[in-house]
Amino acid sequence: MVCSLPPGGPEDPVRHRLVIVEGIMGSGKSTTMRFIAKSLQEANRRALPIHERTDPHPVRATDELEHWFQPWLDATPEHLAQRSVARWAAFVETMQAGDVVPVMDGQLFHGDLTHVFLMEADASTIERYMQTLATAIAPLNPLVVYFRQEDVEEAIRLVCAERGDEWVAYQVNWKLAAPYSVRRKFAGLEGLIDLYRDYRRMTDQLFERLPFDKLMIENSGRDWPTYHRRVLKALGLPARV
Structure with missing residues (x-):
């Protein structure tokens, strides 16, 4: 586990006004998002769990595109990135006016960034x-x-x-039809694995550069009680029995 928190940070349960749970598909994002929201509510904090399938989604930039599933047909990577930032900025402004803590299922990496990556944006555009x-x-x-x-x-x-x-066919037919995958001739399950090797390499680098509080957990062991205790500690919340 890698934890990056400032001195004295985790004691105050109100210091984080946004929680984002990230990882590749199947990492446990949705389950942990719900766990965090429930834990905040039990600590008398107003929490807003936002699942990746929320529709309409408050920050997802592809929602209003004609081909939301294939944004490369409607937009450039730069355009989609600009739409994403604008949606996020409006959402942050709304959240600042209240006391609700949104808990996001992805959407920093898993979401619009995934599409920007699939659209074969260059490294400088992504950065x-x-x-x-x-x-x-x-x-x-x-x-x-x-x-x-x-x-x-x-x-x-x-x-x-x-x-x-x-579900595998759905993933393959979607993601391996994208410009990034087509250029590299990714195909089938092996191609999906190759795609996610590249994607995860990118998100590892981006995570390291994030300028705010972050917690990385290697969760291959699926020891969810331990992982969730670490999350609660990072949030300054009491461990649940």
Whole structure:
């Protein structure tokens, strides 16, 4: 586990006005998002769990595109990144006016950044996007929880086995039709694994550069009680019995 918190940070349960749970598909983002929201509520904090499938979604930039599933047909990576930052900035302004703590299922990496990556944005475009987005959300003093699995291939094969052939076909037909995958001739499950190796390499680097509180947990062991205790500690919340 890697934890980056300032001295004296975790004691105050109100210091983080935004929590984002990140990781590749099947990492446990949605489950942990719900756990965090419930824990905040039990600590008398108003929490707003926001699942990745929320529709309409408050920050997702592809929602209003004609081909939201294939944004490369409607927009450039730069345009999509600008839309994303604008949506986030408006959301942050709204949240600053109240006392609700939104708990996001992805959307820093897993979401619009995934599409910007699939659209084959260059490294400088992605870096500028993340820097601008980090500045936009900084007023909420976010905590980013990043679930990571050392063996990407094992993690992808596991989630594919759990979710079944229909879900695998959905992922392959979507993500391997994107410009990034087509140029590299990624195909089938092996191509999906190769894609996520590249994606995870990118998100590892971006996570390291985030300028606010962050917690990385290697969760291949699936020891969820231990992982959740670490999350609660980072949030300054009491451990749940």
